[in-house]
Amino acid sequence: MNTVAADTEPLAPPPIPSWWNRRHLLDTESLSAEEITVILDTAEQFKQITEQGRQKLSILSGQVVANMFFEDSTRTRTSFGLAANRLGADLVQFASASSSLSKGETLIDTAKTIEAMHVDVMVVRHRTPGTPHLLSENVDCALINAGDGPHEHPTQGLLDLLTIRQQRGSLEGLTVALVGDINHSRTARSNIWALKKLGAHVIVCGPSTLVSPHWESLGVEVSYDFDEIVPRCDVLNLLRIQFERQYTRPFPSVREYALLYAMNKERMKRARPDILIMAPGPINRGVEITPDVADGPHSVILHQVSNGIAVRMAVLWLIAGSPAAGQQADQESE
Amino acid sequence: MSEILIRNGRVIDPQSGLDEITSLLVRDGLIAEVGSSTENAESVIDASNRIVAPGLVDTHVQLREPGFEEDETIESGSAAALAGGFTSIACLPNTDPPIDTPAGVEFVRQKAARACQANVHVLGCISKNREGEELAEIGTLVESGAVAFSDAPAPLASTDLMRRALQYCLMFDKPIFSHAEVPELSQEGIMHEGVTSLVLGLSGMPADAEDVMTSRDLRLAESTGGRLHLMNVSSRDSVEQVKRAKGRAARVTAGICAAHFSMTDQSLRSFDSNYKVNPPLRDQQHLESCIAGLVDGTIDVIASGHAPRATEKKMRELDLAPYGMVQLETTLSLVIMNLITPGHLDWPAALAKLTSNPASVLGIPKGTLAVGADADIVIIDPHAEWTLSADDLVSRSKNTPLDGSTMLGRAETVLVGGEVRFGAQL
Numbered sequence: 177m178n179t180v181a182a183d184t185e186p187l188a189p190p191p192i193p194s195w196w197n198r199r200h201l202l203d204t205e206s207l208s209a210e211e212i213t214v215i216l217d218t219a220e221q222f223k224q225i226t227e228q229g230r231q232k233l234s235i236l237s238g239q240v241v242a243n244m245f246f247e248d249s250t251r252t253r254t255s256f257g258l259a260a261n262r263l264g265a266d267l268v269q270f271a272s273a274s275s276s277l278s279k280g281e282t283l284i285d286t287a288k289t290i291e292a293m294h295v296d297v298m299v300v301r302h303r304t305p306g307t308p309h310l311l312s313e314n315v316d317c318a319l320i321n322a323g324d325g326p327h328e329h330p331t332q333g334l335l336d337l338l339t340i341r342q343q344r345g346s347l348e349g350l351t352v353a354l355v356g357d358i359n360h361s362r363t364a365r366s367n368i369w370a371l372k373k374l375g376a377h378v379i380v381c382g383p384s385t386l387v388s389p390h391w392e393s394l395g396v397e398v399s400y401d402f403d404e405i406v407p408r409c410d411v412l413n414l415l416r417i418q419f420e421r422q423y424t425r426p427f428p429s430v431r432e433y434a435l436l437y438a439m440n441k442e443r444m445k446r447a448r449p450d451i452l453i454m455a456p457g458p459i460n461r462g463v464e465i466t467p468d469v470a471d472g473p474h475s476v477i478l479h480q481v482s483n484g485i486a487v488r489m490a491v492l493w494l495i496a497g498s499p500a501a502g503q504q505a506d507q508e509s510e
Numbered sequence: 511m512s513e514i515l516i517r518n519g520r521v522i523d524p525q526s527g528l529d530e531i532t533s534l535l536v537r538d539g540l541i542a543e544v545g546s547s548t549e550n551a552e553s554v555i556d557a558s559n560r561i562v563a564p565g566l567v568d569t570h571v572q573l574r575e576p577g578f579e580e581d582e583t584i585e586s587g588s589a590a591a592l593a594g595g596f597t598s599i600a601c602l603p604n605t606d607p608p609i610d611t612p613a614g615v616e617f618v619r620q621k622a623a624r625a626c627q628a629n630v631h632v633l634g635c636i637s638k639n640r641e642g643e644e645l646a647e648i649g650t651l652v653e654s655g656a657v658a659f660s661d662a663p664a665p666l667a668s669t670d671l672m673r674r675a676l677q678y679c680l681m682f683d684k685p686i687f688s689h690a691e692v693p694e695l696s697q698e699g700i701m702h703e704g705v706t707s708l709v710l711g712l713s714g715m716p717a718d719a720e721d722v723m724t725s726r727d728l729r730l731a732e733s734t735g736g737r738l739h740l741m742n743v744s745s746r747d748s749v750e751q752v753k754r755a756k757g758r759a760a761r762v763t764a765g766i767c768a769a770h771f772s773m774t775d776q777s778l779r780s781f782d783s784n785y786k787v788n789p790p791l792r793d794q795q796h797l798e799s800c801i802a803g804l805v806d807g808t809i810d811v812i813a814s815g816h817a818p819r820a821t822e823k824k825m826r827e828l829d830l831a832p833y834g835m836v837q838l839e840t841t842l843s844l845v846i847m848n849l850i851t852p853g854h855l856d857w858p859a860a861l862a863k864l865t866s867n868p869a870s871v872l873g874i875p876k877g878t879l880a881v882g883a884d885a886d887i888v889i890i891d892p893h894a895e896w897t898l899s900a901d902d903l904v905s906r907s908k909n910t911p912l913d914g915s916t917m918l919g920r921a922e923t924v925l926v927g928g929e930v931r932f933g934a935q936l
Contacts, residue, residue, distance in 0.1 A: 305828065359708065365711060
């Protein structure tokens with residue numbers, strides 16, 4: 177057998193701390209700094225294992241993960257699917273258009289039906305904030321929020337943190353700006369809470385119709401002047417303008433938005449030499465970011481994508497692989 | 511000749527200013543004597559350590575029948591009213607069909623009479639089919655017994671129609687009940703727009719949506735001389751506007767629903783759809799302004815805002831769940847816990863907003879213990895501690911966020927027209 181060395185040694189899965197007792201991942205707002213660090217450390221270990229050539233583990237074999245996406249998604253759904261596969265779990269893809277939801281069944285009934293097929297983890301995306309929370313109260317299996325409307329998208333926030341930490345070693349003391357439609361962005365929220373817990377200074381920047389002054393009272397700096405903040409930032413996270421989420425258009429034209437808030441060559445000249453350019457994608461090239469910047473040397477956008485799989489492996493493993501998860505399930509079945 | 515003596519209770523009649531421990535004699539369905547020394551009444555209720563007050567009057571109840579009997583019926587809703595101490599309730603016309611014809615008014619009144627629970631008064635539609643376009647036959651509705659007019663819980667978006675309605679109702683001296691909301695500002699949002707909605711990512715309904723409409727309605731009431739009742743004030747600026755309008759002697763009254771002095775937008779952190787109401791639960795500052803408005807008399811009326819919705823409708827995603835909370839059986843406790851116990855209102859002041867004031871807004875001869883009045887009476891145990899169980903509610907719907915909460919004070923015995931219809935069996 178001429179397999180690589182890493183394949184011949186029995187693989188020790190990343191350790192799960194004894195105090196870990198989280199059954200669901202619904203948000204980053206309620207995570208402690210310790211929990212965030214454990215998720216990032218675990219993700220880092222999975223990333224190394226993957227990079228050593230081990231594409232597939234079997235540490236979650238026998239477990240069933242259901243991808244339940246009630247809203248369109250390609251990236252996140254694929255990323256969770258790959259993460260589950262690499263841990264050896266079985267994956268069920270649930271497509272809402274072809275389900276009983278289109279026959280008038282309620283969401284809770286649909287979830288209970290799927291759970292009755294012995295699903296261990298549900299990964300849920302839904303247009304309405306609080307829906308993963310609602311489901312977690314009505315099913316016994318573990319639940320991961322893969323984006324609930326403008327509320328939270330915790331794994332996106334965590335993978336953004338992992339990407340920054342890999343480049344800078346630590347989040348402590350960094351200035352990170354989130355730029356764009358902050359009010360309607362789940363990515364912004366999940367980033368903000370996690371970044372603050374790990375000691376970063378967070379700026380939110382965008383048109384005043386999309387960046388509420390209330391953010392100040394939540395410990396975040398609010399800016400409407402992109403040019404002023406660019407030179408101060410270690411990281412720029414350029415959020416996608418979500419045209420589909422707003423009732424009335426909050427700014428007059430895409431051209432005007434790009435003029436005021438697009439990260440382009442001119443603004444790069446005034447940025448710090450080691451600035452990191454991030455975007456959760458899918459990006460509107462030419463709107464929030466010009467192609468030369470998106471594909472330039474400061475861009476870590478593709479790192480974000482590969483880190484996404486590692487973070488989702490970590491979250492699935494911590495939630496479904498921890499002894500606490502099994503114990504709790506036993507208690508509930510008694 | 512039937513007589514009931516209610517003795518040793520603290521008898522409070524806000525209308526006459528009576529507040530003393532005394533006895534009350536009921537004869538042939540009417541209040542016969544206050545401070546009675548009769549010893550040989552047919553029946554006696556001992557009300558020691560109890561408060562004896564006029565039966566409570568509610569200006570804001572959804573009964574849902576006809577059309578939405580899965581939520582509530584006239585019978586179940588009027589029975590729930592009694593369990594909450596209310597002897598007279600006014601029901602909103604948001605039924606299917608809406609109450610915009612004499613037949614609709616008569617249907618509700620007949621069903622209520624047959625149910626033989628609380629008295630039910632009818633709010634007729636302002637507009638035909640509650641569509642907000644042309645006036646319903648308000649004169650005919652008055653003939654058949656409608657006491658006031660409203661398109662609630664929908665706002666009347668058309669400024670022209672609101673102006674016309676206020677003018678037209680002058681002929682009958684009937685008030686317009688307004689749910690003040692600018693629909694294009696609230697956008698069918700889920701909660702109050704503020705810091706909490708920002709954190710939760712839930713679509714917000716700004717206080718501006720209420721305040722701008724309040725301003726319009728007050729302006730039109732003053733210019734037309736019409737009677738306006740703002741049904742559910744919930745924001746700081748609306749309270750201020752009403753206060754100023756009253757200073758100019760506008761014919762305006764204001765009501766508040768129990769939820770709005772009891773709960774804040776923070777409750778939505780649970781994502782529990784039972785907290786989804788319209789107007790939305792606002793933040794602590796708005797709540798404090800509302801309480802200040804209750805204290806200084808700007809807000810005249812406390813209503814339940816009872817909005818029953820079947821469990822299967824509420825157990826949905828927050829954007830699909832309808833607005834509303836059942837409140838008939840919890841309003842009295844919320845008044846005691848959040849207004850009387852903390853010292854914002856004393857018992858006579860709180861009871862005025864639950865009896866004589868709402869009766870006056872509705873123009874009905876209720877909410878009083880005057881000799882000769884209908885003997886609609888509630889006997890309240892102000893110290894009773896009890897645990898609310900949604901399953902035990904008389905209301906057909908269970909959409910309360912207070913399930914499992916410890917409540918203080920409750921209606922113990924309720925008389926309607928001299929007949930005990932809830933509580934103590936004689």
